[in-house]
Amino acid sequence: MERSSCEDCFYGSVTVGERGQVVIPAEARTFLGIKPGDKLLVMKHPFHKGVMLARFEDLKGFLGEFCNQMESARERDLGE
Numbered sequence: 001m002e003r004s005s006c007e008d009c010f011y012g013s014v015t016v017g018e019r020g021q022v023v024i025p026a027e028a029r030t031f032l033g034i035k036p037g038d039k040l041l042v043m044k045h046p047f048h049k050g051v052m053l054a055r056f057e058d059l060k061g062f063l064g065e066f067c068n069q070m071e072s073a074r075e076r077d078l079g080e
Contacts, residue, residue, distance in 0.1 A: 024053075032058075 011028040
């Protein structure tokens with residue numbers, strides 16, 4: 001199942017347990033390929049209250065692509 005809009009990114013709600021634990025909904029785990037034993041980075045949103053979770057490998061890939069796009073934009077700007 002392909003997800004592309006903001007509405008399609010919502011998987012439901014979870015309750016924080018006494019020990020601060022939450023359960024990631026099964027549909028989200030399946031779609032995102034999160035498996036038992038995967039390490040997730042826990043980050044806060046830079047400007048708003050909120051928590052973001054991402055697998056290290058996925059975030060590393062995203063940041064690599066982001067850096068490549070920044071470098072391409074810089075090269076285009078310098079070429080003009």
